[in-house]
Amino acid sequence: MPRYNPSEIETFWQAYWEREGTFATPELPHGPKRYVLDMFPYPSGDGLHVGHPEGYTATDIVARYARMRGETVLHPMGFDAFGLPAEEHAIKTGEHPRVQTKRNIDNFTRQLKMLGFSYDWDRVISTTDESYFRWTQWIFLVLYDTWFDRESQKGRPIAELPIPKSVELAGEEAIGKYRDERRLAYQADALVNWCPELGTVLANEEVQDGKSERGGYPVKRIPLRQWMLRITDYAERLLEGLDELNWPVGIKKLQQDWIGRSTGAEVDFFIGDDSAREPWLESRRTTGFPDDPGHDALRVYTTRPDTLFGATYMVVAPEHPLVKSLTHPEQADAVASYCEKASFKSDRERTDGDRGKSGVFTGSTAVNPVTGGRIPIWVADYVLAGYGTGAIMAVPAHDARDFEFAVSYDLPVIPVVDPPSDHPKREGILAGKVCFEAKGAAINSPGYDGQQTDEVKRSVTQTLTKDGLGNGAVNYKLRDWLFSRQRFWGEPFPILHELDSLGQPTGVKRPVPDGDLPVRLPDLEDYKPHGRPEPPLAKADDDWLYVELDGKRYRRETNTMPQWAGSCWYYLRYIDPTNEKQLIDPEKEKEWMPVDLYVGGAEHAVLHLLYSRFWHKVLYDRGHVSCPEPFNRLVNQGMILGEVEYTGYRDEAGNPVSAADVGKDEEGNRVTASGSAVSVVSLQDADLDKVGETFVLKSNSEIRVDSRAFKMSKSRGNVVNPDDIVQQYGADSLRLYEMFMGPLEATKPWAMTGVGGVRNFLDRVWRMIVDDKADELRLSAAIMEEQCDESQLRMLHQTIKKVTEDTDAMSFNTAIARMMEFTNFFTRAKKRPAEAMRTFIVLLAPYAPHLCEELWRLLGGKNSVSLESWPQWDEAALIESSIEIPVQINGKVKVKISISPDTSRDSMMEIALGDERVQALLEDKTLVKQIAVPGRLVNLVVK
């Protein structure tokens, strides 16, 4: 019995494709090109989960479809294989991460091949390959060799950096330092999360409430020399570049918000003695607003210079460099202890809202530049050191945070913006009892009263600029990118630190010469942390750690790059994966770039995509790539959740409790309204009824039940393994099901019965063509070398049209629905013209390639169906001789009439009004209005 047997067919055709090189991509495209890219996976030990094939199937369909349309397609795959899990595995087992990584990549490769994706496997790369990370290191050196020229908004070689005379005179060392301060890759002291117990530095995500996520040990923030990338210089370019991209608006918005551009002004507040103030003001009037405020001024950044008259105090961040000098002796202890406490809090904790605001007075005051009055300076951790100038002017009347702080510490509130007269809380606002953050008319602002916010902003900034006390300024939330990790399993930095004769670093850095790349990872005895905030590479043998070059001794940089590094540019390497001389051949780059379609999860909406764009722009500025943006079109696949779960509740006595009466206590445990604990019972849908909006127990309709699908997770036990699905249903079924579940971008719950549904469809396709009663594999007797009749021809061409359009629009679910209709239609037919079957198989091939190869062969195809060209539909065949349209009366369908589809408006109306059923309905009524839409409907408005 020749039943559809996926496991046999699928392995056969996968071997065929590999043997024949069916999907090998030429070096250069001939004719139109399409670069279709997946976000490459991290090869975890768990193998693929069903979320991977979702995006991969979508791109595979697009890639196969594009090939059939005659485009040259680049559709590659690779592995983002540096990362923490392999290192943790190494710490536990002593096995080199490379070994485990290799094993995982092999497993992923097996799984990916099992799904029949049309990747060009000759181009596969892993970020951990030496031949790959050699170029990651090389790009780092490009960043190191680049400075950002603000004037031209462009990265340029460091050799072109203009050196001021004074620096030049100070000698080589000063020039070196001057350059180092301007490179896109630079070292700086950054605060890291150091956990002494674990003996390691942690990422922000690994720290919760000031404690390590693993173990719950205290984490301290300590400054450590770190590599940073000056992504902030590219903020404006990264923002502007978004305009031209075909990305989901939501993702663009996320990136915009992340970059967080704001405009306002920097303002200097005088902090010296009163006697020194006049000369200071005078000098400012003549010299203008300086780059450096000097020691007698405190500089703030504000987006609301119009509220300067309402600034009643100032706040500096605990890490602000002036904290010490601003602190009065009698406040010294309080300030010191406050700052110490703040240093223990993680960024996350400090910025965790609703926690109330705390602060401490420094004892000193500053002069408000517009009122001339003295206002107190506080230290508080609600001001962030890393944003703006790390200091603010506080305007409690018009800033919610300042207001909250002012109320706590009883600081004055002076309203300077009058809300619109119809504002419900206007009185409270004017009395300084309520905070108002929106725009209005200035009050209590001598010289500006009555003017509107925007106007006041402008003129206050103008006046400050004229007096040398302020200047318009732009700020970004985006921070420079902390680029080094104290980890083993990452790319080593290709940087050498010069040592003096005593073996101490001189501070001079030197890039590893190009010919010496890659800098490989050393072999370590063990990978365990060693209790100092120093990277594991510092434990390497001396012959790795120390280098002699041109008679000088150097110590290697021992930090490694973050996982982002390798994923920042992999899309370029696919184009020229084995080039040993260059990152990428410029000719190939020009032909293939940019990526035409990039599909992946939304979790990379900000970081990966922003980092990648940043590197790409630097490479662009330095002439290594030809296009300013890497990813033309981006599509985010939605998450696949586990099967829907029904959850009921029971009290301690075991009696069912309605979900409506179940809440959560402070610790998140489920309890009844009276506070007693409830237990959770998992239910089957056979036990349930639906009443209105909710599910209830069949046995007792008073008892409500929760119904929800959850994110797949090991702990919940709802993870679906692709291996199992392929084994049970076949790869084509898995592919098809994931595409049929719903729109690609939507979040959707898994349903095993649905997989059975699409398998059912493939079985029907098989039986439509194959004689399943015969002993050997042969065509069904219904397949004939005959012409389609009119309705078959229409069905065929409508299907070609729908599948073409839907595949173009990536509406795979509706394309599949249409192919199901086709199959249902032709299964019923006694005669199935072979030509129609062949055309249909071509349409289905991108979706279910294995099955289609098999049936294609059976229908007489000689080559792979993947090499066929995509069919065209014939408009003439689509036209139906007559269509049924509704006749509405007052917008409600009453009667249906049959007309030819090209009937004119007037004759439609004539036919409708001539219909006796319509006439009967119109009796005793007055026809007020008649609407006819050709090919659609007739609507009669009557009274």
Add this chain to the structure above:
RNA sequence: GCCGGAGUGGCGGAAUUGGCAGACGCGCCGGAUUCAAAAUCCGGUGAGGGCAACCUCAUGUGGGUUCGAGUCCCACCUCCGGUACCA
């Protein structure tokens, strides 16, 4: 709090963008085939009412625009995701 996205049958989802709501699939019901079952094939399936032809009600809720609203506007509710003092 803020920013996104979404609410349509028992379930997943369709709906040429303002024109017959529920395509397609699952599930369920009935029939055929079978000694029986599986598989397969055929038919039915939003709710309520009626013997029936038919009627009424239905796209989270309430209003509005329109000949006509799942689709547009206003107000609100719920869920999901992201984000968090950026001055």
